[in-house]
Amino acid sequence: MNCSVARTLDVVGEWWTMLIIREAFLGVRRFDDIQERLGIARNVLSTRLQALVDRGILERRRYQGRPERFEYRLTEKGLDLYPILVAMMRWGDRWTAGADGPPLTLVHQPCGHETAPTLSCSECGATLHPRDVRARARDAAAEVAAPGS
Amino acid sequence: MNCSVARTLDVVGEWWTMLIIREAFLGVRRFDDIQERLGIARNVLSTRLQALVDRGILERRRYQGRPERFEYRLTEKGLDLYPILVAMMRWGDRWTAGADGPPLTLVHQPCGHETAPTLSCSECGATLHPRDVRARARDAAAEVAAPGS
Numbered sequence: 001m002n003c004s005v006a007r008t009l010d011v012v013g014e015w016w017t018m019l020i021i022r023e024a025f026l027g028v029r030r031f032d033d034i035q036e037r038l039g040i041a042r043n044v045l046s047t048r049l050q051a052l053v054d055r056g057i058l059e060r061r062r063y064q065g066r067p068e069r070f071e072y073r074l075t076e077k078g079l080d081l082y083p084i085l086v087a088m089m090r091w092g093d094r095w096t097a098g099a100d101g102p103p104l105t106l107v108h109q110p111c112g113h114e115t116a117p118t119l120s121c122s123e124c125g126a127t128l129h130p131r132d133v134r135a136r137a138r139d140a141a142a143e144v145a146a147p148g149s
Numbered sequence: 150m151n152c153s154v155a156r157t158l159d160v161v162g163e164w165w166t167m168l169i170i171r172e173a174f175l176g177v178r179r180f181d182d183i184q185e186r187l188g189i190a191r192n193v194l195s196t197r198l199q200a201l202v203d204r205g206i207l208e209r210r211r212y213q214g215r216p217e218r219f220e221y222r223l224t225e226k227g228l229d230l231y232p233i234l235v236a237m238m239r240w241g242d243r244w245t246a247g248a249d250g251p252p253l254t255l256v257h258q259p260c261g262h263e264t265a266p267t268l269s270c271s272e273c274g275a276t277l278h279p280r281d282v283r284a285r286a287r288d289a290a291a292e293v294a295a296p297g298s
Contacts, residue, residue, distance in 0.1 A: 002249075003171070003252055003253075004237070004238045004240070004242045004245060004251060004252065004253070005167060005168065005237045005238050005241060006168060006241075007241040007245035007246075008237040008238070008240050008244075009167055009237070011244075013163075013164045013167070018154060018158055018162070019152075019154065019155060019158070022152070022154050025284075077244050079279055080240055080244065081240060082268070082277075083232075083239065083277075084233065084237055084240060086236075086268060087232035087233040087235075087236045087268075088157040088158070090153075090232065091157050091233060092153025092154060092156040094229060095157075095160075096153060096156035097153060100151075101287060102153060102287060103151045103152060103153065103287055104152075104153070104286060104287065105285050105287055106282050107282065107283045108270045108272060108273065109281050109282065109283055110275060110281050111272050111275070115271050115277070115282070117268050117271065117277050118268070118271050119235060119236075119266050119267070119269075120266065120268075120269040121257040121264045121266065121267075122264050122265040122267050123257060123260050123262035123263075124257065124260035125274065126257070126259060126260065128231075128232075128257065128264070128266050129231075130174060130228055130231040132257060132259050133255050133256065133258065134258055135174075135175060135253045135254070135255055135256075136253065136255070137252065138249075138250060138251060138253065
């Protein structure tokens with residue numbers, strides 16, 4: 001399918017996959033720690049981790065020699081999933097958090113504030129609203145309507 | 150699971166679901182049109198649409214009386230999925246697009262430019278990099294490491 005959303009879902013469109021990636025961003029990189037935090041069967045976790053390594057999202061690195069122990073670290077391709085993860089977190093905070101409110105808050109260390117990450121236009125800096133954005137087919141054969149219009 | 154990412158995946162963490170939402174953002178709202186564009190079995194599409202209506206992401210609206218015809222429109226909760234969709238599109242553009250390049254480009258109509266949507270800090274406006282952000286548990290029992298650090 002010639003669509004970047006579909007292709008992204010091919011790589012990360014699976015429940016456990018995004019949760020493993022979440023753990024990696026939270027600094028949880030060792031098999032036993034991930035397994036314990038997610039409560040996922042060891043064989044399922046093995047398969048998922050291997051798939052993420054095969055797809056270049058995680059790399060497996062030895063951190064101990066005897067016995068051999070490995071950890072899983074995000075590659076550049078994996079780190080680049082951050083906006084997807086944060087966008088999911090924000091939506092969940094807004095629409096699924098119960099009376100207790102969002103479980104995590106994010107602090108932007110360079111400015112020191114709690115941040116509510118926002119999708120902005122790279123050109124003018126304004127917050128992007130779906131009705132303000134028009135998707136254009138690159139081959140220009142078919143311009144499509146402004147999303148949500 | 151007390152995590153907004155996990156809860157979001159509960160709602161939209163399914164391949165067809167995000168593609169139906171993509172179609173809605175592109176202005177494709179009628180059953181037959183969605184079915185044709187996605188090449189999805191009619192019964193599968195019916196089930197997915199109904200689930201999205203049940204979860205408050207889409208609303209079903211009659212647009213014709215005889216015979217009765219309905220279309221599916223994004224609710225506010227559904228429109229709010231836009232950052233997730235755009236983040237997926239951007240990642241796919243960068244990491245999965247072949248030699249042909251990204252299939253779609255986005256034009257920000259208020260400023261008139263092709264835009265590369267960016268995740269920004271709500272407080273200082275800077276682009277958010279995972280290593281600059283620290284996740285903090287709201288109950289402050291456990292501060293967790295800066296993602297990716």
